[in-house]
Amino acid sequence: MGELPLFFKLFMGTVFILVVGGFLHVIVRGLWVWSKNNASDLVTTVATVRDKRIHVWGGSGESSANTEHYVTFEMDDQSRIELPVREDKYGLIVVGDRGELTHQGTRFKEFHRSIQS
Incomplete structure (x- = not known):
């Protein structure tokens, strides 16, 4: 059996x-986002x-299917941020809720809903 053709070597090298x-x-991108959030x-x-929304x-x-949950929050200065949220927290948050949002970069920490009387 002979040596592999040059084209095949180049093609497989490129794919690799x-x-x-x-x-x-x-x-690298995951580590960059992780370190940016930590900082x-x-x-x-x-x-x-x-x-x-869910994706x-x-x-x-x-x-099996994978599901990601996201919530968009609007601050008093009209700026918005969409954060990924764990499923157990996602189910407790309702559109229109107002409260205190805690986040670190793009990492959701918690949301405490204000109870209106």
Whole structure:
């Protein structure tokens, strides 16, 4: 059996570099976001819940589906931030709720709803 053709070597080398590069990109970006959030101040502000959404992905064949939950908050200065929220917290938050939002960068910490009388 002879040596592999040059085209095949170049093609497989390119595919290998793209796959490894993709993995490295995901890892570096995740570490960058994680460190940026850790370096951010813990902020507590009055906010109103403006919207909620879920993103479902995967789930074909033998694989299970993944669900991500997001809540959009609006602060008193009219700025908005959408944060990923754990499922157990997501179910307790209702659009229109007003209260104290605590977050660190893009990391949701907690939301305490104000009870209006």
